[in-house]
Amino acid sequence: MNEIINKLSFYMEHSFVRYALIVGVLIALCSSLLGVTLVLKRFSFIGDGLSHTAFGAMAVASVLNLTNDMLFVLPATVICAVLLLRTGNNTKIKGDAAIAMISVGSLAIGYLLMNLFSTSANLSGDVCSTLFGSASILTLTKAEVWLCIILSIIVVLAFLFFYNKIFAVTFDENFAKASGTKAGLYNLLIAIIIAVIIVLAMNLVGSLLISALIIFPALSAMRIFRSFKSVTICSALLSVSCALLGILISIIYSTPVGSTIVAVDIGAFALFSVIGIIVQKTGN
Amino acid sequence: MPQLECRNLSLGYDSKVIVSNLNFSINKGDYLCIVGENGSGKTTLMKTLLNLHSPISGNIITGDGLKSNEIGYLPQQTIVQKDFPASVKEIVLSGCQGRCGLRPFYKREEKNIARENMKRMGIDNLSSRCYRELSGGQQQRVLLARALCATRKLLLLDEPVSGLDPKATSEMYDIIEELNSQDKITIIMISHDISAAVKYASHILHIGDEIFFGTKKDYLKSNPGGQFTSNERRNEK
Ligand SMILES: Nc1ncnc2c1ncn2[C@@H]1O[C@H](COP(=O)(O)OP(=O)(O)OP(=O)(O)O)[C@@H](O)[C@H]1O
Numbered sequence: 001m002n003e004i005i006n007k008l009s010f011y012m013e014h015s016f017v018r019y020a021l022i023v024g025v026l027i028a029l030c031s032s033l034l035g036v037t038l039v040l041k042r043f044s045f046i047g048d049g050l051s052h053t054a055f056g057a058m059a060v061a062s063v064l065n066l067t068n069d070m071l072f073v074l075p076a077t078v079i080c081a082v083l084l085l086r087t088g089n090n091t092k093i094k095g096d097a098a099i100a101m102i103s104v105g106s107l108a109i110g111y112l113l114m115n116l117f118s119t120s121a122n123l124s125g126d127v128c129s130t131l132f133g134s135a136s137i138l139t140l141t142k143a144e145v146w147l148c149i150i151l152s153i154i155v156v157l158a159f160l161f162f163y164n165k166i167f168a169v170t171f172d173e174n175f176a177k178a179s180g181t182k183a184g185l186y187n188l189l190i191a192i193i194i195a196v197i198i199v200l201a202m203n204l205v206g207s208l209l210i211s212a213l214i215i216f217p218a219l220s221a222m223r224i225f226r227s228f229k230s231v232t233i234c235s236a237l238l239s240v241s242c243a244l245l246g247i248l249i250s251i252i253y254s255t256p257v258g259s260t261i262v263a264v265d266i267g268a269f270a271l272f273s274v275i276g277i278i279v280q281k282t283g284n
Numbered sequence: 285m286p287q288l289e290c291r292n293l294s295l296g297y298d299s300k301v302i303v304s305n306l307n308f309s310i311n312k313g314d315y316l317c318i319v320g321e322n323g324s325g326k327t328t329l330m331k332t333l334l335n336l337h338s339p340i341s342g343n344i345i346t347g348d349g350l351k352s353n354e355i356g357y358l359p360q361q362t363i364v365q366k367d368f369p370a371s372v373k374e375i376v377l378s379g380c381q382g383r384c385g386l387r388p389f390y391k392r393e394e395k396n397i398a399r400e401n402m403k404r405m406g407i408d409n410l411s412s413r414c415y416r417e418l419s420g421g422q423q424q425r426v427l428l429a430r431a432l433c434a435t436r437k438l439l440l441l442d443e444p445v446s447g448l449d450p451k452a453t454s455e456m457y458d459i460i461e462e463l464n465s466q467d468k469i470t471i472i473m474i475s476h477d478i479s480a481a482v483k484y485a486s487h488i489l490h491i492g493d494e495i496f497f498g499t500k501k502d503y504l505k506s507n508p509g510g511q512f513t514s515n516e517r518r519n520e521k
């Protein structure tokens with residue numbers, strides 16, 4: 001035990017570890033906030049879809065040799081998010097099918113472009129790290145950390161500010177519209193926030209594992225809690241603690257960051273499911 | 285000026301017309317009952333009036349300063365996700381959302397309105413229960429309380445008493461009556477309960493092969509009205 005603490009305090013002295021912790025916690029917090037809404041709107045897979053879009057956009061950006069690919073990736077992902085959540089409403093192509101189409105499509109195009117034009121020697125390594133998250137969270141620059149902090153603050157504030165409206169629109173969109181809430185506007189807002197979160201989270205867990213970060217805390221909280229507020233608070237706390245734990249474990253045992261966080265999330269889900277069953281049994 | 289007026293309205297889905305040439309108008313303080321057989325297009329009409337569905341042709345004109353955030357609505361069916369975590373209190377309070385505009389949080393006044401309406405519907409003891417764990421009738425009351433929270437000028441109800449027990453049903457009719465006569469709230473109600481419709485409504489809109497719109501008195505004399513109500517009487521015997 002002592003050894004672990006020593007090792008930790010040794011690592012803590014390095015700024016890159018502190019950066020990783022800050023960024024990890026913030027991303028976990030943001031993604032869990034909207035997770036509840038996404039799960040309930042049956043958009044669990046939007047994380048996947050959008051992150052693949054972001055992957056495709058990144059490929060395009062690197063082919064175009066853009067120096068700051070954020071500037072291209074973020075808008076592209078936002079546009080896709082808006083398109084996807086719109087199709088969810090007027091259902092000519094069902095939400096899940098549209099997400100699958102866009103996600104697989106941009107993955108394929110992205111990989112194709114990288115293959116055709118990439119200048120990097122280690123192509124499969126590059127692809128792998130974009131998909132599963134890389135050590136890149138450990139190589140964050142100060143600027144990236146600040147960007148992440150600012151975007152996270154915006155996301156959290158927007159969520160708090162529109163919390164009641166997001167609830168109304170998620171629970172019953174028709175009623176919200178009928179009684180004068182601008183449901184379309186708030187759906188758009190949700191889409192944009194999600195896109196921002198996903199672009200942020202790609203650094204942490206990579207594009208394949210983002211859905212886990214969004215869904216698991218919400219699902220775990222829903223095992224035990226029964227009101228929207230309690231589920232939201234619980235999933236935020238849970239997500240943050242899982243991310244912290246995951247990052248620490250991955251530092252100590254030098255496991256991949258993204259998959260470790262997701263593994264901790266899965267563990268928490270199992271734990272909460274068991275507690276949920278016990279609570280149900282004793283409650284009745 | 286009428287609060288709501290329909291001119292040559294045709295309703296339907298994907299250009300398939302279900303009802304055509306609807307003409308009627310509703311004034312402040314009216315109590316309109318919409319009757320007709322299953323599938324005749326009552327719910328579709330209500331959704332069209334609420335702008336949730338677009339008409340195939342014709343116009344809906346609102347007047348008398350009616351704004352969309354002054355309208356309460358009770359849907360016929362609310363498809364709520366099976367695992368949606370939401371407490372009764374949260375749902376009823378969300379009925380006040382239209383009053384908020386851009387303001388992020390509910391005022392104390394709005395919380396009081398929610399509490400009042402929960403009391404009215406006799407669900408104040410359920411306020412922290414989870415919606416999806418309630419019985420059908422209890423859920424209906426929750427949605428009614430939410431609709432009442434949103435109502436300031438106009439209340440649209442799609443079969444409000446389905447699933448309620450006889451006592452709750454007559455209480456429901458009393459509440460609606462009270463809103464109508466005391467608070468001068470305009471009521472548009474879809475109902476299969478023709479005797480209640482005839483008892484409480486001031487106007488009746490009958491949708492079907494033959495469309496009728498007029499006051500209750502004229503309806504009883506009219507062709508569809510006579511048939512529909514006499515059927516009902518026969519059934520009751
Ligand atoms: N989403 C839809 N798409 C296509 N057709 C629809 C849709 N919803 C309803 N319809 C059709 O429109 C017609 C009118 O339906 P509506 O729900 O308005 O009937 P209603 O008068 O409310 O009946 P009920 O008394 O059973 O509630 C029906 O024939 C129905 O099949």
Ligand SMILES: [Mg+2]
Nearest residue numbers: 326327328360
């Ligand atoms: Mg109907």
